[in-house]
Amino acid sequence: MTTPYSAYKKKIHTCPVISNTNLVGEIYLMRLACPDISAFSLAGQFVNVKVNDEVIPLLRKPFSVCRRSSAEGWFEVLWKVVGKGTKIMADLRAGDSVSVVGPLGRGFRTAPKSGMALLVAGGIGVAPFPFLCEQLLAEGVEVEIFLGAQSTADLAMVDVFAEAGVPVTIATEDGSTGHRGLVTESLLKRLSSVADMAGVHLFSCGPTGFLKAMTAISEECKVEGQVAIETMMGCGFGICVGCPVRVRNPRAGEKLYKLSCIDGPVFGTREICLDG
Amino acid sequence: MVDLSVKIAGLVLKNPVLVASGTFGYGHESESLVDLQKLGGIVTKSVTLKRRDGNPPPRICELPAGMLNSIGLANVGVRAFIAEKLPYLRSVDTAIIVNVAGSTVDEYVEVVGMLEEEEGIDAYELNFSCPNVKEGGLEFSQNAQVTAEATRLVRDVTARPLIVKLTPNVTRVGEIAQAAADGGADAVSLINTLVGLAVDVETRRPKIYTGAGGYSGPAIKPVALAKVFEVANQVDIPIIGIGGIMNLNDALEFLITGASAVQVGTANFVDPATGERIATELRDHCQRNGIAAMAELVRSLLPWDDAK
Numbered sequence: 020m021t022t023p024y025s026a027y028k029k030k031i032h033t034c035p036v037i038s039n040t041n042l043v044g045e046i047y048l049m050r051l052a053c054p055d056i057s058a059f060s061l062a063g064q065f066v067n068v069k070v071n072d073e074v075i076p077l078l079r080k081p082f083s084v085c086r087r088s089s090a091e092g093w094f095e096v097l098w099k100v101v102g103k104g105t106k107i108m109a110d111l112r113a114g115d116s117v118s119v120v121g122p123l124g125r126g127f128r129t130a131p132k133s134g135m136a137l138l139v140a141g142g143i144g145v146a147p148f149p150f151l152c153e154q155l156l157a158e159g160v161e162v163e164i165f166l167g168a169q170s171t172a173d174l175a176m177v178d179v180f181a182e183a184g185v186p187v188t189i190a191t192e193d194g195s196t197g198h199r200g201l202v203t204e205s206l207l208k209r210l211s212s213v214a215d216m217a218g219v220h221l222f223s224c225g226p227t228g229f230l231k232a233m234t235a236i237s238e239e240c241k242v243e244g245q246v247a248i249e250t251m252m253g254c255g256f257g258i259c260v261g262c263p264v265r266v267r268n269p270r271a272g273e274k275l276y277k278l279s280c281i282d283g284p285v286f287g288t289r290e291i292c293l294d295g
Numbered sequence: 296m297v298d299l300s301v302k303i304a305g306l307v308l309k310n311p312v313l314v315a316s317g318t319f320g321y322g323h324e325s326e327s328l329v330d331l332q333k334l335g336g337i338v339t340k341s342v343t344l345k346r347r348d349g350n351p352p353p354r355i356c357e358l359p360a361g362m363l364n365s366i367g368l369a370n371v372g373v374r375a376f377i378a379e380k381l382p383y384l385r386s387v388d389t390a391i392i393v394n395v396a397g398s399t400v401d402e403y404v405e406v407v408g409m410l411e412e413e414e415g416i417d418a419y420e421l422n423f424s425c426p427n428v429k430e431g432g433l434e435f436s437q438n439a440q441v442t443a444e445a446t447r448l449v450r451d452v453t454a455r456p457l458i459v460k461l462t463p464n465v466t467r468v469g470e471i472a473q474a475a476a477d478g479g480a481d482a483v484s485l486i487n488t489l490v491g492l493a494v495d496v497e498t499r500r501p502k503i504y505t506g507a508g509g510y511s512g513p514a515i516k517p518v519a520l521a522k523v524f525e526v527a528n529q530v531d532i533p534i535i536g537i538g539g540i541m542n543l544n545d546a547l548e549f550l551i552t553g554a555s556a557v558q559v560g561t562a563n564f565v566d567p568a569t570g571e572r573i574a575t576e577l578r579d580h581c582q583r584n585g586i587a588a589m590a591e592l593v594r595s596l597l598p599w600d601d602a603k
């Protein structure tokens with residue numbers, strides 16, 4: 020199956036901010052008005068945002084499409100403040116606007132009307148999952164969410180999944196919510212109770228170390244999986260060639276580089292080589 | 296009526312605003328974001344004899360008003376370029392300048408020789424100045440004699456306009472520019488990136504894999520202008536100015552200082568329509584200021600002495 024890639028041609032949109040909310044800790048959810056991006060983006064795709072008109076910060080920053088309503092013409096991005104750009108975004112208010120390129124990249128592959136999908140997030144890697152969850156449920160797939168975070172202050176969107184009636188398992192490293200430890204431990208426990216892995220599919224998103232663990236789990240437990248990677252990008256649409264990831268070439272067995280922005284950010288666990 | 300066209304050797308540009316090599320792919324990537332035919336020309340991603348996978352990540356990092364890159368000339372190779380990329384470029388109504396890179400002089404000659412068989416190429420830009428590959432690249436344009444010889448050998452295999460792209464990482468860029476002219480170059484383009492390095496103090500690793508890389512963006516514009524100024528005072532062949540151009544004002548500074556045309560680089564990552572916008576605004580600027588042709592702007596820098 021080929022990875023979905025929106026037929027809509029990316030454009031640069033000036034998007035008015037509808038709302039910008041500090042959900043918890045340093046995590047923010049911003050709703051932006053854009054009929055095109057809301058209508059044509061796919062789960063797992065991203066947008067590239069220029070937070071102001073200045074040269075510092077210079078480059079756009081990529082954000083997963085977190086949720087969207089094509090009927091109402093908006094989409095949302097979820098992020099954690101980590102540097103200058105994300106701090107400037109946190110200070111934006113309704114009525115401000117930002118320049119957004121999108122939708123970009125290739126989204127998650129979903130197999131309609133079958134099996135069970137386990138969505139596993141490391142920290143702010145939860146960002147693309149509300150959209151993916153909605154899409155999978157609409158396709159008749161059974162969904163369970165696993166959220167891993169440092170602490171309760173790093174957990175977002177829990178209520179959104181709960182409202183959708185989806186089981187949510189939480190692991191925090193400091194034990195402030197749910198299982199004390201790694202989310203991969205919670206996931207392995209869940210997988211140990213699954214009799215037939217054939218219908219199971221793992222979707223994960225988060226930091227590279229976590230995604231490495233997820234590809235290892237996919238291999239050991241013989242579960243199909245896809246990972247959405249977080250990486251630095253220069254442009255977001257293939258011209259700077261600055262965001263390579265190692266993938267295995269299925270024909271020759273050799274490794275080659277693909278670009279996270281146009282070939283990803285979603286890759287199959289069997290394809291991607293996070294060890295370099 | 297303003298005439299924005301410029302002529303560089305045999306190369307006629309509809310306007311003096313080009314997009315720089317390595318910042319615009321092979322054109323098609325940005326077709327929904329920019330009206331390509333509004334550009335004065337497209338300089339392609341560097342083409343080498345064999346396809347190159349490029350350097351390991353991280354390849355880029357952001358710095359104040361700029362960025363550091365070490366892509367490593369990742370490209371599809373000349374055969375795939377001819378088969379897969381050139382047909383699209385040919386269909387765009389603008390000047391197509393193919394940037395050529397290599398590890399040895401023979402490689403430049405061989406790549407240009409293969410491209411000579413193809414129609415729809417308006418000029419070559421020789422990348423003698425990439426800081427991010429182990430051999431070739433930078434070594435060429437840091438040595439005047441090598442620059443002259445390499446230019447001459449490529450000159451021998453083509454009658455198409457030849458532009459030599461220069462590095463700022465030298466003591467006297469004017470001497471290298473003169474050497475390119477002596478070797479038969481029709482024009483020089485400058486500057487390529489400044490060699491730079493940034494460190495992550497937490498991990499104590501360089502922010503990009505290769506350690507040092509190429510610094511680009513608005514931060515380097517003053518350096519670029521000074522190098523263009525130096526070359527303009529030393530050589531007679533046309534100059535194409537490059538370095539941190541983000542807007543019309545930046546482009547005007549280069550033209551006035553001595554560039555006959557400019558290339559927009561890093562700005563394309565933020566907005567590939569930057570060059571298109573500058574070309575439109577340049578026309579408005581000329582109209583407002585009664586400038587009829589580009590020759591009235593180029594090399595029009597006035598010394599302070601005149602003001603006394």
